[in-house]
Amino acid sequence: DIVMTQSPDSLAVALGERATINCKCSQSVLYRSNNKNYLAWYQQKPGQPPKLLIYWASTRESGVPDRFSGSGSGTDFTLTISSLQAEDVAVYYCQQYYSVPPTFGQGTKVEIK
Amino acid sequence: EVQLVESGGGLVQPGGSLRLSCAASGFTFSSHWMSWVRQAPGKGLEWVANIKQDGSEKYYVDSVKGRFTLSRDNAKNSLYLQMNSLRAEDTAVYYCARDGSDWFFDLWGRGTLVTVSS
Secondary structure (H helix, E strand, O other), X not given: OOOEEEEOOEXXXXXXXXXEEEEEEOOOOEEOOOOEEOEEEEEEOOOOOOEEEEEOOOEEOOOOOOOEEEEEEOOEXXXXXXXXXXXXXXXXXXXXXXXXXXXXXXXXEEEEO | XXXXXXXXXXXXXXXXXXXXXXXXXXXXXXXXXXXXXXXOOOOOEEEEEEEOOOOOOEEEOHHHOOOEEEEEEHHHOEEEEEEOOOOHHHOEEEXXXXXXXXXXXXXXXXXXXXXXXX
């Protein structure tokens, strides 16, 4: 199974500042035949189900604000919130869908400083 | 409205069985792979199983193989998870999720809580 490791486990960022979450995969999730990274990001607010933010490592889901962006390739990926808003307080998960079973990172909790 | 609604959760003793259901609406259910993802209390997300559009392929996480069975009824727009030989470590909120164009999850239900305890 591909192990997904996120860092940090939690971070506190001031409103309007940048938040950066890292995700490292135990093996590459880049499929060379189509040059796509099989990596997604989710946001989960308290008491709610997860919500898809990003797929193919950098494609924003419809309706997701453009302050959310994904980058990276191979084994190392980043989710960036360019200007943190109060409604962005949540736990964020990365997920690989390169191989079975699909696996998630342990989550990163984002709070307001 | 596009939505998934889970049902069937509850309290069950170790070794017992439970059947979860997921009712889909607002989209063409038969066009999508479907998954179950669970979340133990205070913990992260764990994919459990998924099923192809026509039910011809199914995949399970190792920890539930031989105990859980996934099925679907496209005529009823419904997904089912039969859970047997339940263990304390199966305690979690179980989410029904729609697979996107590949095995990421673009639509989630609100979940149903399964508690395995004596």
